[in-house]
Amino acid sequence: MDQNDITLNQLQNEVNDWIQTIGVRYFSELTNLAILVEEVGELSRLMARKYGDQSFKSGESAEQIPSEIGDILFVLTCLANQMGISMQDVIKSTIQKNTKRDLNRHKNNPKL
Incomplete structure (x- = not known):
């Protein structure tokens, strides 16, 4: 891991x-959910x-995509913090769940 990398715990x-x-306080969980959806x-x-198939409107560009992903991660982190959820723990659990469920599923999918 590069010394500039941060763990999920450090991110939280x-x-x-x-x-x-800077933010003074967390918005309510419901407000943050609405912001996340936005x-x-x-x-x-x-x-x-x-x-x-759509074209970009004036002022829009694909270069904004990383910023939007950052915004999503920020708000998702706020929600995890507010609910006392360790993102590190849940991603480990999710990877284990998906591995158990999909161990051979994708390998045996002729569409892939």
Whole structure:
């Protein structure tokens, strides 16, 4: 791991520190869920233009995609922090669940 890389635990701490010092406080969980959906919609709009059939509007570009992914990760981290959920723990659990469920599923999929 590069020394500039951060763990998910460090990410959660960094976002929490930002909220406490700059953001004043967390928005409510419901507000953050609405913001998360909004950010996913913004990413979807850009993806539809880059990879789908729509063209970019004035002022939009595919170069905004990383920023939208960052916004999604930030708000998702806020939600995890608010609910006392360790992102490190849940991603490990999710990978284990998916591995058990899909161990041979994708290998045996003729569509892939």
